[in-house]
Amino acid sequence: MSLLKPSTSILFHQSVHVRAIQSRIGDIRKEIREEMKRPAPDFLRLSQLKRQKLHLKDKVCRLTNAQMARPRAPMRLGPRIQRNGLQK
DSSP states (O other): SSSOOHHHHHHHHHHHHHHHHHHHHHHHHHHHHHHHHHOOOOHHHHHHHHHHHHHHHHHHHHHHHHHHHOOOOOOOOOOOOOTTTTTO
């Protein structure tokens, strides 16, 4: 049995997924740099790599926005205290 709440577990897995995608974006950036260093770069390959990178960046943006927009339970701050120090 998991000790994490379901929503916490989902957020954790999404953040792991986002980090994996960001890692892949870094790999694609490296491939683009390597291709550009070649004496005769393959512009079709560069175009494909750039499209992949853009697609992944959009995916990261969607996932992170979904995490922020996810409704959360209100924080419980404890009993309210009136200005004169008495509890309400």
